[in-house]
Amino acid sequence: MxxxxxxxxxxxxxxxxxxxxxxxxxxxxxxxxxxxxxxxxxxxxxxxxxxxxxxxxxxxxxxxxxxxxxxxxxxxxxxxxxxxxxxxxxxxxxxxxxxxxxxxxxxxxxxxxxxxxxxxxxxxxxxxxxxxxxxxxxxxxxxxxxxxxxxxxxxxxxxxxxxxxxxxxxxxxxxxxxxxxxxxxxxxxxxxxxxxxxxxxxxxxxxxxxxxxxxxxxxxxxxxxxxxxxxxxxxxxxxxxxxxxxxxxxxxLGLRSGGIDLISCPTCGRCQIDLFKILNEVENKLAVVDEDLKVAVMGCVVNGPGEAKDADVGIAGGKGCGILFKKGKLVGKVPEGELVESLLAEIYQILEERKQNKCE
The missing domain is CATH 3.20.20.20 (Dihydropteroate synthase-like)
Known part of the structure; x- marks a missing residue:
């Protein structure tokens, strides 16, 4: 309300x-x-x-x-x-x-x-x-x-x-x-x-x-x-x-727009990647982005993409790897060491597409 x-x-x-x-x-x-x-x-x-x-x-x-x-x-x-x-x-x-x-x-x-x-x-x-x-x-x-x-x-x-x-x-x-x-x-x-x-x-x-x-x-x-x-x-x-x-x-509280809405799971025994490190990296990289975008960083495939399907883009961990998804749909499988880079690349691509659409 x-x-x-x-x-x-x-x-x-x-x-x-x-x-x-x-x-x-x-x-x-x-x-x-x-x-x-x-x-x-x-x-x-x-x-x-x-x-x-x-x-x-x-x-x-x-x-x-x-x-x-x-x-x-x-x-x-x-x-x-x-x-x-x-x-x-x-x-x-x-x-x-x-x-x-x-x-x-x-x-x-x-x-x-x-x-x-x-x-x-x-x-x-x-x-x-x-x-x-x-x-x-x-x-x-x-x-x-x-x-x-x-x-x-x-x-x-x-x-x-x-x-x-x-x-x-x-x-x-x-x-x-x-x-x-x-x-x-x-x-x-x-x-x-x-x-x-x-x-x-x-x-x-x-x-x-x-x-x-x-x-x-x-x-x-x-x-x-x-x-x-x-x-x-x-x-x-x-x-x-x-x-x-x-x-x-x-x-x-819905009183300000702009900036990344970063969601992440609390992790549990199913998580097999260093989610804390990944989340901190993503958060720091996106701190100055002022576009409305929901980004999910999830520990396993139980939480993502299923529970994060309303996110614009996100990642979910596996064993030494993870998946990249957009709007709940699988984009690809990525090694753990490349998860942050792949997620950021996808985010910047979305932002660039939005920018181009505004110019048209």
Whole structure:
């Protein structure tokens, strides 16, 4: 059943629309030192190839802020500056041409500074994300409401009110916790109180294994509810893993098209090929392919092609060999050492045929 998405305002982050029915975008954050301009640009370019829609960078000081203009000039996706405490860094970021700011209005100074910042953002048409995390919750709110979902929502609403007071409404909000149930509860509460687009994520989710599970459950549960306009999977690890997981969450729910849908069996005692190695090779080779294509990598002929007959193309293992099939029909028998090469050749041929058909 198609997911009915919640109606929200729409903001423009560079050339990417967020909210208002726009496709749900995938974000990540660079893991480089922003002051190392070359390394940061290089990492962002790799993320662009993987389909990252929006990139965020930390701006801890003026040296980092001074790098933003060069970074922005050399990348193709919208750039978000992550600012804490010093509103002057946010002003520098705006002057450098960033596409959005991520701040907590409550920790950048008094009303005068908030006013100066919101006016500067409004003049440039730059939206602001209010990012509330449980780990940095306002002390007064935590004292009154505890470290709860309600506290996260109240903090977000108070911060939004600071911007609204200046007639600024190009706002995106996030309310993240490391606890999946608390994160879900907070976003559900918030979605009933505002129509701003929501940035989903589970903060401090952990490494690739645990973090992927927590993010898939937390983000996925909210998306099924129709809540969420942009997502960021937070993992202790390289940012490309965050993008891959984020895209897959959306694809699994039918909320994003494009890219390989790679299916594989869990293996059992019938498997007589090194399926784990083969799967990893295929996955790595196809990571940058953005065409809709279902590819099956199966351990034996019980699972493929029979159980994978809806795949566009696939392989199934035998004893030291395997079979190649298309749409459930046998193409040929291939030695194990040539399975990956044969599968990729078939995939690239399909993609080339599609390309030729589009040109006709």
């Amino acid at each position: 198609p997911i009915t998405r919640r109606k929200t305002r729409q903001v423009k982050v560079g050339n990417v629309l967020v909210g208002g029915g726009a496709p749900i975008s995938v974000q990540t954050m660079t893991k480089t030192d922003t002051r190392d301009t070359a390394a940061t640009i290089s990492q962002i370019k790799e993320l662009e190839k993987l389909g990252c829609d929006i990139i965020r960078v930390a701006v801890p000081d003026q040296e980092a802020a001074n790098s933003l203009r060069e970074i922005k000039k050399n990348i193709s996706i919208p750039l978000v500056a992550d600012i804490h405490f010093d509103y002057r860094l946010a002003l520098m970021a705006l002057e450098s041409g960033v596409d959005a700011l991520r701040i907590n209005p409550g920790n950048i100074g008094g009303a005068d500074r908030v006013r100066t910042l919101t006016r500067a953002a409004a003049e440039r048409g730059v939206p602001i994300r209010i990012g509330v995390n449980l780990g940095s919750l306002d002390k007064e709110i935590a004292a009154e409401y505890g470290r709860t979902a309600q506290a996260l929502v109240i903090s977000a609403l108070q911060h939004a009110a600071l911007l609204e007071k200046e007639n600024f409404y190009d706002i995106v909000i996030s309310v993240k916790a490391a606890s999946v149930p608390m994160t879900i509860e907070a976003y559900r509460m918030l979605s009933e109180k505002v129509d701003y687009p929501l940035h989903l994520g589970v903060t401090e989710a952990g490494g690739p294994w645990v973090g992927t599970i927590k993010s898939a459950i937390g983000i996925g549960s909210l998306l099924v509810d129709g809540i969420g306009d942009t997502i960021r999977v937070s993992l202790t690890g390289p940012p490309h893993e965050e993008v891959k997981v984020g895209k897959q969450i959306l694809k699994s």
